[in-house]
Amino acid sequence: MLFNSIEFAVFLPLVFILYWFVFQKNISRQNLLILLVSYVFYAWWDWRFLFLLAFSTFLDYFAGLKIEQSKTEKESKFWLILSIGINLGFLGFFKYYNFFVTELTAAIANAGITIDPWTLKVILPVGISFYTFHGLSYIIDIYKKRIIAEKNFVDYAVFVSYFPLLVAGPIERATHLLPQFKRARVFNYQNAADGMRQILWGLFKKVVIADNCATYANDIFNSSGEHNGSSLFIGAVFFTFQIYGDFSGYSDIALGVSRLFGIELLRNFAFPYFSRDIAEFWRRWHISLSTWFRDYLYFPLGGSKGGTWMKVRNTFIIFIVSGFWHGANWTFLAWGFLNALYFIPLLLLDKNRTNLDIIPTHNFLPSIKEFFQISFTFFLTVIAWIFFRSDNISQAFSIIGEIFSKSSLSIPDFLGKHDMIYLIIHCCMIGVLLVTEWLHRDKQHGLQFNNATLYSKVRRWSVYAVIVVFILLFGGKQNNFIYFQF
Amino acid sequence: MSKFLQKFGWFLALVILLNLMYLLVLVLFSPGFKKIYQISQIRNQKFEVLALGNSLALDGIDAEYLTKNGINTYNLAVAGSHVATSLLILEDYLKHNQKPKLVIVGLSAAYGKAYLNKVPFNNPEVEFFYHPNWKENITNPPLMNFQWLSVDLLKIIISKDHRNATLVKGQWKTKKTIPDNTVYKGNSNSVIDYTDPYLSKIVDLCRKNRINIILTELPGSNNTRNDLPFVYEATLKDNTKFPVFNLNNYAISSGIIDSSKDWLGVNHLNQFGGEKITRYLLENVIHNSEITKIKE
Numbered sequence: 001m002l003f004n005s006i007e008f009a010v011f012l013p014l015v016f017i018l019y020w021f022v023f024q025k026n027i028s029r030q031n032l033l034i035l036l037v038s039y040v041f042y043a044w045w046d047w048r049f050l051f052l053l054a055f056s057t058f059l060d061y062f063a064g065l066k067i068e069q070s071k072t073e074k075e076s077k078f079w080l081i082l083s084i085g086i087n088l089g090f091l092g093f094f095k096y097y098n099f100f101v102t103e104l105t106a107a108i109a110n111a112g113i114t115i116d117p118w119t120l121k122v123i124l125p126v127g128i129s130f131y132t133f134h135g136l137s138y139i140i141d142i143y144k145k146r147i148i149a150e151k152n153f154v155d156y157a158v159f160v161s162y163f164p165l166l167v168a169g170p171i172e173r174a175t176h177l178l179p180q181f182k183r184a185r186v187f188n189y190q191n192a193a194d195g196m197r198q199i200l201w202g203l204f205k206k207v208v209i210a211d212n213c214a215t216y217a218n219d220i221f222n223s224s225g226e227h228n229g230s231s232l233f234i235g236a237v238f239f240t241f242q243i244y245g246d247f248s249g250y251s252d253i254a255l256g257v258s259r260l261f262g263i264e265l266l267r268n269f270a271f272p273y274f275s276r277d278i279a280e281f282w283r284r285w286h287i288s289l290s291t292w293f294r295d296y297l298y299f300p301l302g303g304s305k306g307g308t309w310m311k312v313r314n315t316f317i318i319f320i321v322s323g324f325w326h327g328a329n330w331t332f333l334a335w336g337f338l339n340a341l342y343f344i345p346l347l348l349l350d351k352n353r354t355n356l357d358i359i360p361t362h363n364f365l366p367s368i369k370e371f372f373q374i375s376f377t378f379f380l381t382v383i384a385w386i387f388f389r390s391d392n393i394s395q396a397f398s399i400i401g402e403i404f405s406k407s408s409l410s411i412p413d414f415l416g417k418h419d420m421i422y423l424i425i426h427c428c429m430i431g432v433l434l435v436t437e438w439l440h441r442d443k444q445h446g447l448q449f450n451n452a453t454l455y456s457k458v459r460r461w462s463v464y465a466v467i468v469v470f471i472l473l474f475g476g477k478q479n480n481f482i483y484f485q486f
Numbered sequence: 487m488s489k490f491l492q493k494f495g496w497f498l499a500l501v502i503l504l505n506l507m508y509l510l511v512l513v514l515f516s517p518g519f520k521k522i523y524q525i526s527q528i529r530n531q532k533f534e535v536l537a538l539g540n541s542l543a544l545d546g547i548d549a550e551y552l553t554k555n556g557i558n559t560y561n562l563a564v565a566g567s568h569v570a571t572s573l574l575i576l577e578d579y580l581k582h583n584q585k586p587k588l589v590i591v592g593l594s595a596a597y598g599k600a601y602l603n604k605v606p607f608n609n610p611e612v613e614f615f616y617h618p619n620w621k622e623n624i625t626n627p628p629l630m631n632f633q634w635l636s637v638d639l640l641k642i643i644i645s646k647d648h649r650n651a652t653l654v655k656g657q658w659k660t661k662k663t664i665p666d667n668t669v670y671k672g673n674s675n676s677v678i679d680y681t682d683p684y685l686s687k688i689v690d691l692c693r694k695n696r697i698n699i700i701l702t703e704l705p706g707s708n709n710t711r712n713d714l715p716f717v718y719e720a721t722l723k724d725n726t727k728f729p730v731f732n733l734n735n736y737a738i739s740s741g742i743i744d745s746s747k748d749w750l751g752v753n754h755l756n757q758f759g760g761e762k763i764t765r766y767l768l769e770n771v772i773h774n775s776e777i778t779k780i781k782e
Contacts, residue, residue, distance in 0.1 A: 006625050020487065187487050196494070421637055461500065468501055472629035473508075473636050 001044040002480070003253045004207055011041070012257065019261055020187060027184055031158045034261070038163035042126070045167075049125040052090065057160045059086055060135035064142045064149035064156075080143045084136060091132045094124050099328030127167035129325060133292055134160050138174040140296055147175055155181050162263070164254040168247070168481055170268040170288035177265070185262035194448060195259030197464075201436075201447040202252030204467050209245030209433050211476025212426045213238040220414055221389055224399050229408030231415075232399050236382045239389045241430055244273065247286070250481045252445050266291075271441050273434075274359060276373035278342040278380060279352035289325070293318045304347070311347055316340045326388070331396060335387040342380055358442045429474055505627045508636075512628070515642060516635050517653050518565055519611055525562055525575060525656065526615040532584040533560045535772075537656070538572040538688070540601045541565035542704045543592030546755040548764035549655035555768060561656030563592060566634065570606035570684040573691070574616060580695060588698045588772070591688060593678060594706055594734070594753065602682040611635070647750075659757040666745040666752075668709035670736050675713055678703065680720035680728070689728060700771060702731040705739035705763060706753040712736065716770075731771045733763060742766050 001007050015037045023029040043050050063083035070076035108115055138159070141147045150156040159178050165171075220227055220235025227235070251268035258265045272284035282290055301314045316337070323336020346352040359374075360366050366374060383400065390396035402408070415423070437446045447467070449460055512519040534557050537547040543563035552559040562575050569591075576589065593601065610631045613622070623631075641648040647662030680701075692699040701720060705711065711734050719727045733739055743749075748759030755763060 187490070189487075189490050192490050193493060196497070419637075421640060425637070425640075464497065465500055465504060469504055469508075469629060472505075472627060473633055475630065475633070 001041050003250065003257075004203060007044070011037070012260075016260055027182070028152075028154065030185065031154050031181055034162060035154055035158045038158070038161040038166055041163040042161065042166055045126050046123070052125055052128070053131060053161060054157075056087065056090065056131060056135055057157045058153075059083060060139055060160070061150065061153055061156045063139050065151075067139060067142045068149040076143060080139060083139045087132050087135055091128060094128055096328045130169045130171055131160050131166065133171045133289075134174075137171070137292065137296060141174055147178070150174070150178060162258070164257040165265060168250050168254070169286075170251060170254065170266045171292050172266060172288070173292075177263070180263050187262060191259045191262070191264075194444075195256040197447040197449070198252045198256030198259070198445045200256075200464065200467055200471075201445050202249045202254075202256060203471050205245040205249030205252065205433065205446075206481070207249075207471050207475035208429050210242045210249060211245075212429065212474065213242035213245065215476060216414070216418065216423075216426075217242050217389065219417065221399075224390075224395060224402075226413075227402075228410050228413050229402040229405050230410055231412040233382070233403045233408060234412055234414070236386050236389070236399070236403070240273075240378075240382045240385050241433070243385065243388070244269075245433070246481055248272075255445075267444065271437050273378055273381070274374055274438065274441055275377050276355045276359060276370060277346055277351070277377055278339065279346045280355040281377055281381060282339070282343070283356075289322065293322055297321060308348065312344055315343055315347055319343065330393050331387050331390050334393055334396065335384055338384045338387060342384070425474060429470065432470070501627070505629050508632070509628050511639065512632060512635055516638055517651065517658060518638060519632070519635055521653055521656060521658070522564060522609075522611045522615050524653075525560075526578070526612075528560075528579060529582050530584075531560070533558050533586050535559040535588045535590060536576070536579065536586045537561040537563055537590045537592060538576060539563040539592030539704070540567050540594075541754060542594045542706070543590075544656075544658050545660075545750065546704050546760045546763055547590060547592055547657060547767075548659075548757070548760045549657050550659075551761050551764045552768060552772075553655060557768075557772070559655065563656070564609055564612060565658075567601070567609040567612065568603060568606045568684070569601055569682055569688065571609045571612050573684050573688050574612065576688060576691065578616060580691075585695050585697055588700065589688070589692050590700045590702060590767070591685070592702055592704045593680075593730070594704045594710075602679060602685060604682065606682075606684060657757075657760065659760070660750055661758070662750045662756055663747055663758075664749055664751050665747075666707045666749045668707045670708045670711055673713055674711065677714065677718065677720065680730070681723045683723045686723040686726075689722060689726075700731060701728060702767065702771065703734045705734045705743055705755070707749070708736075708745065710734065710753065711739060731767075733766065738766075 001011060015033070018033055018037075019030055023033050039050055039053075042053060060083055063079045066079040067076050070079060105115055138147075138150075138156075142149050150159070155178065158181050159172070159174060162172075162177070217235050217239035220231055221239065224232060224235075248269035255265050255267070266288045268286060268288050270284040270287065272281050275281035275284055298314055298318045301317060302310050303314060304311045306314075319336040319340035320333055321336070323332040323334070323339075326332040326335075343352065346354075359370055383403075386399050386403075387393070387396045390399065433446075440446050440448055447463070513523070535549075535552060537543055537549060537559065539547070540563060544561065544565050547561050547563065549559040549561040562572070562579065564571055564575065572591065610626075613619070614628075614631070638648075645662070647660055651658060651660035651662070653659070685701075689699055691697075712732070714732050714735060716732055716735060716738060717729050718732055720730045722728055733742070742762050743755070743759055748755055748762060750756035750759075
């Protein structure tokens with residue numbers, strides 16, 4: 001079930017009514033309801049994968065209890081490794097099996113031995129990377145004694161399969177989310193109203209920005225060999241906004257929906273394209289994944305405590321693993337590697353934590369220096385996204401080669417294929433996105449109105465009306481969310 | 487909670503109001519929307535000739551010119567439509583009006599794939615007026631359903647030519663001129679796929695009602711033109727052969743259309759081009775065929 005579908009528009013109010021009007025007096029029943037509707041939500045795609053979700057949930061629940069009950073470190077470690085092994089085994093099979101078999105076959109072929117690759121038609125279960133990481137964080141936290149194992153299976157299952165975050169995050173932590181399912185929830189008007197605003201803004205980003213930018217990005221990337229450098233660069237810029245609109249739009253909707261049920265989820269995006277350097281970008285982009293890798297991979301590897309070599313090694317590891325998490329393709333690895341290359345100079349110069357504040361805190365507009373910093377960081381991310389979007393490494397390199405050639409100085413040749421008026425409208429919509437988010441850059445999302453005096457009722461409702469018109473009138477063709485494939 | 491539900495109710499009311507306002511704006515200012523409303527309301531008329539097709543026929547078949555030349559004509563073509571929509575409009579017209587003597591179906595190589603697409607698609611405006619459906623209006627509200635008409639409205643706001651355009655006897659007439667700078671590819675003899683079942687249904691409907699029918703391939707921009715003869719045979723769905731009058735022949739259309747003056751955009755004729763092509767159609771097809779019977 002897509003957030004931007006009619007089915008979800010019916011599903012959400014129904015669940016809301018049952019949750020607050022039928023089961024409001026009993027936390028256990030509320031949790032059971034959420035679990036059932038989450039399974040319905042998930043089964044909407046493919047009910048067969050419910051068994052995998054249920055198995056993974058039960059495995060981690062059981063392993064969590066066993067780790068806690070273990071009398072020796074050895075026993076505790078056994079259950080930890082077993083759970084991690086099975087979880088990563090499923091993830092590896094569904095996500096990476098064909099990639100490894102194909103690459104291995106190619107490597108053997110290079111040695112002069114030809115074999116038939118035993119590839120399988122594996123369908124990737126939606127959200128497997130997300131719920132696997134939920135489970136992993138839970139059992140690692142129990143092993144590290146940061147939390148105690150959850151005894152109530154329903155409460156644990158709700159934590160893993162909570163429908164707003166089930167298929168594309170944010171990747172939650174048991175320490176943050178589980179306690180919320182143990183507490184009685186009280187309806188909070190301010191939170192719910194702001195949740196609705198966040199949903200509206202998320203829909204704008206998905207339907208107006210991402211779905212429209214996808215038209216141009218797909219057109220240009222799918223025939224990249226036929227385009228000049230200027231078109232290819234514009235295509236990469238469109239993809240840069242597409243992926244932001246798509247993923248941060250999804251996250252905004254997820255957070256907003258969850259707030260309607262009195263549950264706060266981890267923030268996933270903090271206006272990343274206003275970052276002044278790559279380190280700041282990574283503190284603002286897919287925050288729940290970045291912090292997951294920081295806490296469960298980077299720190300255990302030693303973090304930045306060791307010498308220079310250790311810092312560099314660990315940085316490369318988390319960026320490359322993060323790239324590989326996105327999918328089984330060399331392009332994702334290259335994307336991660338390139339981001340590590342961007343990051344290393346800041347790390348070595350000890351400037352990776354320079355820009356921790358919100359820019360600029362005192363002025364309406366950025367300074368010239370900040371403007372150039374933002375533009376340069378944006379340019380670096382655009383180049384990196386080319387690897388992420390390309391079908392293979394050679395396509396990415398040929399696109400980048402063309403962008404840095406003389407043909408970038410010529411008129412974009414993709415213009416003839418598209419109606420200019422639509423292109424102008426879509427560029428204006430990107431402008432609306434940037435201006436709105438810039439004005440709210442110190443808030444949690446683009447439509448957060450904290451100051452009642454600044455935003456009078458009329459002004460607020462006028463903004464809602466404009467956004468609704470934009471969504472309905474300029475919404476692109478419905479596309480799946482990009483991160484569903486991860 | 488009650489405050490939240492109340493605000494949510496207001497929000498839904500706002501969404502409904504915005505959609506109603508949009509409908510009102512379309513009714514008042516959108517020529518495309520107004521046209522479909524008008525043709526859905528035609529009653530007890532006796533036009534001698536009807537034109538069907540998509541935007542190429544809408545812009546390119548000059549009903550006023552034919553009427554001035556003694557043949558009372560109305561252009562029923564609808565922009566962005568499939569041939570199934572043309573069939574729907576014709577059936578509805580025949581139900582409420584006297585049957586015409588001739589139906590001209592304007593086809594095109596440039597947009598033939600869309601108009602004769604194997605999978606029929608609905609034109610939202612036509613469905614709105616011809617098959618009113620409240621459920622559809624809720625799941626697909628006007629702001630969403632008639633998205634592309636908003637672009638037309640924008641064009642009216644920003645372009646004087648669009649503002650001055652008129653709807654005369656169903657034809658959208660504008661003096662706006664954008665030269666056709668495309669180049670003829672040469673030796674193009676590909677025939678449009680005419681096997682769409684709805685085209686056959688239109689032909690059958692006309693035959694059943696003893697209405698003459700002309701299929702004509704309207705001219706497109708230079709790069710879409712062909713070398714096919716002026717009259718070639720199309721194979722319809724039921725394998726019957728039917729003559730197509732080919733105005734998209736490079737030599738013929740180049741003799742009629744001035745690339746620098748007669749286009750309002752890619753493949754679409756402006757009112758000058760529309761009049762020229764209609765005159766040619768009248769002199770070389772309508773007058774020279776058994777259709778001249780319509781003058782009896």
